[in-house]
Amino acid sequence: MSDLHASLPARxxxxxxxxxFWRRPGLLVGxxxxxxxxxxxxxxxxxxIALLVQSFYSIDEFSGVVQREFTLKTYAELxxxxxxxxxxxxxxxxxxxxVASAILAFPIAYYAARFAKGRWKAAFYLGIMLPLWSSYLxxxxxxxxxxxxxxxxxxxxxxxxxGAVLDALLxxxxxxxxxxxxxxxxxxxxxxxxxxxxxxLPMQASLERVPQSMLEASADLGAGGLRTLWSVILPLALPxxxxxxxxxxxxxxxxxxxxxxxxxxANFIGMAVYQLQxxxxxxxxxxxxxxxxxxxxxxxxxxxxxxxxxxxL
Amino acid sequence: MPSETRAPWILKLxxxxxxxxxxxxxxxxxxxAFTTEDRSYQFPPPGLTVKWFAVAWNRPDIWPPLxxxxxxxxxxxxxxxxxxxxxxxxxxxxxxxxxxxxxxxVVLPIALPGIITGMSLRSAFAIMDVPFSTWTIVLGxxxxxxxxxxxxxxxxxxRLSGPLLEASADLGANGLQTFRHVILPNLGSALLAGxxxxxxxxxxxxxxxxxxxxxxxxxxxxxLEELVRPRQRPVTxxxxxxxxxxxxxxxxxAYYLTRxxxxxxxxxx
Numbered sequence: 001m002s003d004l005h006a007s008l009p010a011r012x013x014x015x016x017x018x019x020x021f022w023r024r025p026g027l028l029v030g031x032x033x034x035x036x037x038x039x040x041x042x043x044x045x046x047x048x049i050a051l052l053v054q055s056f057y058s059i060d061e062f063s064g065v066v067q068r069e070f071t072l073k074t075y076a077e078l079x080x081x082x083x084x085x086x087x088x089x090x091x092x093x094x095x096x097x098x099v100a101s102a103i104l105a106f107p108i109a110y111y112a113a114r115f116a117k118g119r120w121k122a123a124f125y126l127g128i129m130l131p132l133w134s135s136y137l138x139x140x141x142x143x144x145x146x147x148x149x150x151x152x153x154x155x156x157x158x159x160x161x162x163g164a165v166l167d168a169l170l171x172x173x174x175x176x177x178x179x180x181x182x183x184x185x186x187x188x189x190x191x192x193x194x195x196x197x198x199x200x201l202p203m204q205a206s207l208e209r210v211p212q213s214m215l216e217a218s219a220d221l222g223a224g225g226l227r228t229l230w231s232v233i234l235p236l237a238l239p240x241x242x243x244x245x246x247x248x249x250x251x252x253x254x255x256x257x258x259x260x261x262x263x264x265x266a267n268f269i270g271m272a273v274y275q276l277q278x279x280x281x282x283x284x285x286x287x288x289x290x291x292x293x294x295x296x297x298x299x300x301x302x303x304x305x306x307x308x309x310x311x312x313l
Numbered sequence: 314m315p316s317e318t319r320a321p322w323i324l325k326l327x328x329x330x331x332x333x334x335x336x337x338x339x340x341x342x343x344x345x346a347f348t349t350e351d352r353s354y355q356f357p358p359p360g361l362t363v364k365w366f367a368v369a370w371n372r373p374d375i376w377p378p379l380x381x382x383x384x385x386x387x388x389x390x391x392x393x394x395x396x397x398x399x400x401x402x403x404x405x406x407x408x409x410x411x412x413x414x415x416x417x418x419v420v421l422p423i424a425l426p427g428i429i430t431g432m433s434l435r436s437a438f439a440i441m442d443v444p445f446s447t448w449t450i451v452l453g454x455x456x457x458x459x460x461x462x463x464x465x466x467x468x469x470x471x472r473l474s475g476p477l478l479e480a481s482a483d484l485g486a487n488g489l490q491t492f493r494h495v496i497l498p499n500l501g502s503a504l505l506a507g508x509x510x511x512x513x514x515x516x517x518x519x520x521x522x523x524x525x526x527x528x529x530x531x532x533x534x535x536x537l538e539e540l541v542r543p544r545q546r547p548v549t550x551x552x553x554x555x556x557x558x559x560x561x562x563x564x565x566x567a568y569y570l571t572r573x574x575x576x577x578x579x580x581x582x
Binding site: 017028032037039041043045047050107110111114127129137139140146150151152250254255256273274286293 | 422559
């Protein structure tokens with residue numbers, strides 16, 4: 001900053017503006033925020049409104065032309081058994097993925113929050129951050145290779161003599177299938193893998209805030225490790241778990257790539273939206289389907305807010 | 314409490330296992346790029362070869378999607394850096410009516426599932442009869458990239474002390490000079506980090522893109538088609554390695570650029 005002069009520069013437009021903004025700081029904020037606000041307001045909020053509007057349109061069943069008139073007909077279609085099934089299947093999957101992520105994430109988050117120090121702390125941070133950010137499609141592709149019939153899991157299972165276990169797993173009614181990559185088990189595994197870091201981070205943040213003194217108090221009062229975990233640590237970590245579950249739940253609700261690539265081609269909400277807007281050309285029904293996760297998430301967020309989850313975000 | 318300073322072995326095992334679970338699958342992408350088997354994902358690979366790199370290089374269908382992805386990522390990043398920085402500058406210090414609503418608005422495009430952002434844009438394009446183009450893709454990408462730049466910039470601006478700006482004004486600098494000589498040098502690395510993360514996010518994005526691209530193919534869309542209808546599978550792996558590198562390296566660089574702050578790059582995704 002050595003090239004800065006201490007003398008007053010010539011009066012110019014910028015000087016006058018500086019003086020104006022100094023007197024009226026609100027004006028500066030207004031000027032700064034105008035462009036981003038306009039962008040988000042028009043492009044994003046405008047689009048969300050367009051989504052709502054579209055969901056109240058309907059499609060003429062014979063001509064396939066969108067009727068631009070207000071109707072609830074499209075929403076009523078969501079209640080058809082086939083469509084209601086899709087919603088139920090997606091919500092069930094999202095719930096299962098959330099529970100599994102929470103269980104898997106806990107030891108990682110707990111270790112990173114309490115025991116990892118110095119270089120290990122940085123390693124854990126990067127170790128969670130890199131998979132979170134790295135290419136989503138590449139991760140899904142990796143799992144397609146892992147789960148395929150001739151892939152590494154079958155190879156490993158046969159290698160350790162557990163091939164029969166794998167076959168028994170795949171023979172399970174409902175969740176089994178021809179191979180792991182064409183079964184619900186596979187879809188579930190990939191969902192858990194892809195969203196796990198989103199659960200670890202808020203969980204770790206809330207675990208870091210558990211005071212050491214409380215753990216000592218618990219031990220002084222005679223509680224063992226498991227008792228302390230159950231009665232002290234878990235309740236205090238709950239906001240983080242809920243914050244994480246918002247991500248895992250909502251991301252699973254909206255995903256359409258994973259069940260399309262890995263699974264038994266049963267429909268999920270995201271896939272329905274994608275197919276309806278594309279090949280079927282039924283944008284109103286696609287829009288109505290897309291409103292479903294929004295409504296579910298609003299309800300979910302309402303509950304999470306009551307439980308104090310937003311302090312951990 | 315000596316027992317609290319060392320982790321129980323079972324916890325250590327589970328934590329390490331969890332980290333390995335997060336990282337090992339990616340390695341297969343690299344391994345299968347060298348396999349001689351191109352019709353299945355046979356493990357272990359029957360043989361190893363480097364010919365797929367040359368095959369991928371000479372496949373004419375890969376280059377246009379790659380250029381489109383780069384173009385979109387550059388445009389979206391440029392827009393996001395400008396808009397994100399402006400928003401951060403406004404939000405970093407001031408308290409004003411509607412501030413919480415605006416910060417929610419900035420985060421929303423990435424907090425809601427991509428399919429909602431995508432379908433919303435698709436609905437809007439349909440209502441306004443906007444034809445698909447590079448710009449319809451950029452529109453969507455810039456929208457969810459703003460928050461990335463914003464998060465990085467706002468964290469840095471909060472650490473930039475107010476007295477420093479006042480000192481600059483006392484020394485006679487006007488707003489532009491303060492920005493140029495005081496704010497920008499301090500903000501630079503945060504903006505670079507945010508920009509790189511935004512670039513990585515845009516380059517790799519597929520869910521919103523499928524709704525805003527129409528018949529155009531970005532590199533992730535090309536990959537998605539290869540996943541659904543595979544041919545020459547190792548070629549897809551070569552491309553996947555490129556995509557992985559294009560996201561991995563910026564993240565790593567962004568981490569080192571913003572390290573040391575209480576808010577590290579990407580903390581808000």
